[in-house]
Amino acid sequence: xxxxxxxxxxxxxxxxxxxxxxxxxxxxxxxxxxxxxxxxxxxxxxxxxxxxxxxxxxxxxxxxxxxxxxxxxxxxxxxxxxxxxxxxxxxxxxxxxxxxxxxxxxxxxxxxxxxxxxxxxxxxxxxxxxxxxxxxxxxxxxxxxxxxxxxxxxxxxxxxxxxxxxxxxxxxxxxxxxxxxxxxxxxxxxxxxxxxxxxxxxxxxxxxxxxxxxxxxxxxxxxxxxxxxxxxxxxxxxxxxxxxxxxxxxxxxxxxxxxxxxxxxxxxxxxxxxxxxxxxxxxxxxxxxxxxxxxxxxxxxxxxxxxxxxxxxxxxxxxxxxxxxxxxxxxxxxxxxxxxxxxxxxxxxxxxxxxxxxxxxxxxxxxxxxxxxxxxxxxxxxxxxxxxxxxxxxxxxxxxxxxxxxxxxxxxxxxxxxxxxxxxxxxxxxxxxxxxxxxxxxxxxxxxxxxxxxxxxxxxxxxxxxxxxxxxxxxxxxxxxxxxxxxxxxxxxxxxxxxxxxxxxxxxxxxxxxxxxx
Amino acid sequence: xxxxxxxxxxxxxxxxxxxxxxxxxxxxxxxxxxxxxxxxxxxxxxxxxxxxxxxxxxxxxxxxxxxxxxxxxxxxxxxxxxxxxxxxxxxxxxxxxxxxxxxxxxxxxxxxxxxxxxxxxxxxxxxxxxxxxxxxxxxxxxxxxxxxxxxxxxxxxxxxxxxxxxxxxxxxxxxxxxxxxxxxxxxxxxxxxxxxxxxxxxxxxxxxxxxxxxxxxxxxxxxxx
Numbered sequence: 001x002x003x004x005x006x007x008x009x010x011x012x013x014x015x016x017x018x019x020x021x022x023x024x025x026x027x028x029x030x031x032x033x034x035x036x037x038x039x040x041x042x043x044x045x046x047x048x049x050x051x052x053x054x055x056x057x058x059x060x061x062x063x064x065x066x067x068x069x070x071x072x073x074x075x076x077x078x079x080x081x082x083x084x085x086x087x088x089x090x091x092x093x094x095x096x097x098x099x100x101x102x103x104x105x106x107x108x109x110x111x112x113x114x115x116x117x118x119x120x121x122x123x124x125x126x127x128x129x130x131x132x133x134x135x136x137x138x139x140x141x142x143x144x145x146x147x148x149x150x151x152x153x154x155x156x157x158x159x160x161x162x163x164x165x166x167x168x169x170x171x172x173x174x175x176x177x178x179x180x181x182x183x184x185x186x187x188x189x190x191x192x193x194x195x196x197x198x199x200x201x202x203x204x205x206x207x208x209x210x211x212x213x214x215x216x217x218x219x220x221x222x223x224x225x226x227x228x229x230x231x232x233x234x235x236x237x238x239x240x241x242x243x244x245x246x247x248x249x250x251x252x253x254x255x256x257x258x259x260x261x262x263x264x265x266x267x268x269x270x271x272x273x274x275x276x277x278x279x280x281x282x283x284x285x286x287x288x289x290x291x292x293x294x295x296x297x298x299x300x301x302x303x304x305x306x307x308x309x310x311x312x313x314x315x316x317x318x319x320x321x322x323x324x325x326x327x328x329x330x331x332x333x334x335x336x337x338x339x340x341x342x343x344x345x346x347x348x349x350x351x352x353x354x355x356x357x358x359x360x361x362x363x364x365x366x367x368x369x370x371x372x373x374x375x376x377x378x379x380x381x382x383x384x385x386x387x388x389x390x391x392x393x394x395x396x397x398x399x400x401x402x403x404x405x406x407x408x409x410x411x412x413x414x415x416x417x418x419x420x421x422x423x424x425x426x427x428x429x430x431x432x433x434x435x436x437x438x439x440x441x442x443x444x445x446x447x448x449x450x451x452x453x454x455x456x457x458x459x460x461x462x463x464x465x466x467x468x469x470x471x472x473x474x475x476x477x478x479x480x481x482x483x484x485x486x487x488x489x490x491x492x493x494x495x496x497x498x499x500x501x502x503x504x505x506x507x508x509x510x511x512x513x514x515x516x517x518x
Numbered sequence: 519x520x521x522x523x524x525x526x527x528x529x530x531x532x533x534x535x536x537x538x539x540x541x542x543x544x545x546x547x548x549x550x551x552x553x554x555x556x557x558x559x560x561x562x563x564x565x566x567x568x569x570x571x572x573x574x575x576x577x578x579x580x581x582x583x584x585x586x587x588x589x590x591x592x593x594x595x596x597x598x599x600x601x602x603x604x605x606x607x608x609x610x611x612x613x614x615x616x617x618x619x620x621x622x623x624x625x626x627x628x629x630x631x632x633x634x635x636x637x638x639x640x641x642x643x644x645x646x647x648x649x650x651x652x653x654x655x656x657x658x659x660x661x662x663x664x665x666x667x668x669x670x671x672x673x674x675x676x677x678x679x680x681x682x683x684x685x686x687x688x689x690x691x692x693x694x695x696x697x698x699x700x701x702x703x704x705x706x707x708x709x710x711x712x713x714x715x716x717x718x719x720x721x722x723x724x725x726x727x728x729x730x731x732x733x734x735x736x737x738x739x740x741x742x743x
Contacts, residue, residue: 361626364626368604377577377605378605378607378609378610380582381576381577381582381583381584381605381610381613382609382610382613386609386613389609390607390608390609406670406733406734407670408669408670408673408674408733408734409673409674409676409681409733410674411678414678446733446734447734448673448733448734448735449681450681450682450684450685450735451678451679451681451682452678452682455734455735457734509737
């Protein structure tokens with residue numbers, strides 16, 4: 001009986017059992033808490049979490065999946081992974097997910113199967129799955145797997161949906177490609193620099209503009225590009241912009257790679273990071289040399305237009321006053337003499353009338369010549385070719401320069417009146433130049449229709465000149481002649497070339513585009 | 519006495535019209551039956567009044583006098599036309615006679631010669647102002663060597679397309695190249711080329727180029743003495 005436990009011993013046992021019970025109760029409570037935690041995680045984790053058995057049938061699944069499938073949790077249990085996720089291919093084979101032809105290459109399936117077979121874990125494997133929502137949508141996924149060793153070697157699968165991110169990346173890449181293409185296509189030179197003034201990039205136009213390749217530009221500052229004196233000026237402009245961030249625009253003169261000086265406009269703006277700090281600048285160069293040149297030309301041209309108009313008026317005034325008004329006054333004198341001198345004999349009157357008639361003839365001729373200079377009527381009445389023939393003939397007679405005029409292939413009905421008057425004036429100016437400067441005895445004029453152009457050649461056998469020398473002095477001298485011919489040709493969008501050698505005559509070839517009659 | 523000859527005056531200058539009217543009315547053989555200040559009115563009156571003779575100015579506000587003469591004669595070929603013009607250039611005179619006029623008088627000579635001119639014209643003669651006849655004869659005298667060469671006439675007969683092709687052929691371009699440039703087939707180019715050669719009466723490209731140079735179409739020294 002001694003072996004019967006004493007009361008103390010029993011009490012001890014009871015107390016230890018109580019302890020163990022308490023501990024077990026605590027453990028159960030702990031487990032309960034963990035279970036609640038796990039359920040909460042599964043319900044709220046922004047990932048597809050799926051636990052599958054060896055046959056890849058769903059044992060548990062996170063709530064995120066329901067958002068795509070639109071079904072409740074229980075209905076997923078026991079389905080194969082693909083079916084649970086609504087993969088379009090689980091319908092390919094009557095046996096369901098894993099048996100269709102596409103399943104052989106399905107990355108999701110292979111990854112999961114590998115973990116089930118070998119116990120190996122996988123981390124963020126990229127995969128694509130086609131879902132059957134309202135319509136077929138392809139989703140980009142990242143799949144991670146791990147084997148749960150107990151109790152039944154189930155596999156834990158995490159699937160991250162990165163479709164939106166991929167879309168964003170794709171759009172970003174397209175935008176970047178577009179911007180790149182734009183930068184490379186645009187004819188304006190463009191560059192960008194960091195906050196230290198180092199070039200971080202440029203387009204092809206900029207490479208051409210400064211005559212250096214991108215690799216010679218990127219990472220360099222203006223001080224690596226040219227003499228310090230010029231670099232200082234650029235640096236100062238950049239510094240001004242960095243000091244007062246925003247936009248900057250200024251005109252500048254730039255020496256190009258070939259040494260040519262160009263007028264440009266710089267348009268620059270500062271670049272900023274997310275916090276508004278200046279990280280660099282971008283600049284666009286616009287070459288305005290041609291525009292400036294054109295502006296100068298227009299200014300110069302209108303000035304000379306006014307001068308020419310004044311000269312013309314002066315000529316008309318002079319002619320009217322000196323010749324025509326004088327003659328008419330004289331005639332008036334004759335008339336009053338006829339009225340007053342009653343005593344004069346019949347022969348006196350006859351003489352007077354003869355003089356008056358002569359004077360009248362002169363006046364008529366003067367008026368007609370004047371009118372003809374202003375606008376050759378013959379052009380309207382006879383047409384271009386005959387009018388030029390008449391002009392050349394008269395020019396020959398007046399100036400003792402033989403003019404050989406020949407026209408061919410001119411279909412006058414297709415020439416508009418602007419072209420006609422311009423061709424007429426070009427011949428007139430050309431011959432007047434020859435008369436004034438060439439000391440020639442012969443001139444040749446050829447007018448040839450050569451569709452879609454008209455070719456006019458004006459040649460003389462005079463003393464000629466150095467073409468280059470003349471072209472240089474033409475710009476400075478305000479003389480008309482060749483220059484006004486050239487301007488007329490330019491206005492008509494034609495081309496004019498001059499060939500001349502000292503003592504070997506001059507040849508001017510003009511090619512005008514034929515403007516059809518409207 | 520014969521019936522008075524009926525005369526129509528077409529001139530846009532009222533005072534001048536008045537002047538010649540006075541001269542004509544001063545002669546009992548003639549009467550002025552109408553006056554017009556522009557071509558369309560003149561044509562209307564000519565058809566309505568059927569004058570024996572019309573005195574016509576060349577420079578009219580609405581139409582060239584040359585065209586007016588043609589129009590009058592188209593409807594009434596019997597009307598005789600005497601041109602009375604400011605112009606004394608030979609080309610004007612030639613054009614007037616080509617249009618069908620029977621007489622030509624400059625306005626300067628009108629005071630002295632008008633009656634004379636009307637008289638001759640009505641008789642059925644051609645009449646020309648003595649002050650311009652000298653010029654006309656001179657021009658006629660030098661005509662033979664001023665006559666344009668046959669190749670100018672040939673070139674005048676080319677169409678725009680043929681002109682376009684001729685200069686390319688003459689500058690030595692192959693049919694294939696011309697075809698590429700003008701977006702037509704080489705066969706079409708060849709067709710054009712043979713038509714051009716036919717019109718210019720040449721048999722090879724060298725002669726064609728020579729013609730082109732003579733015309734001034736392509737570069738070649740024109741000063742060959």
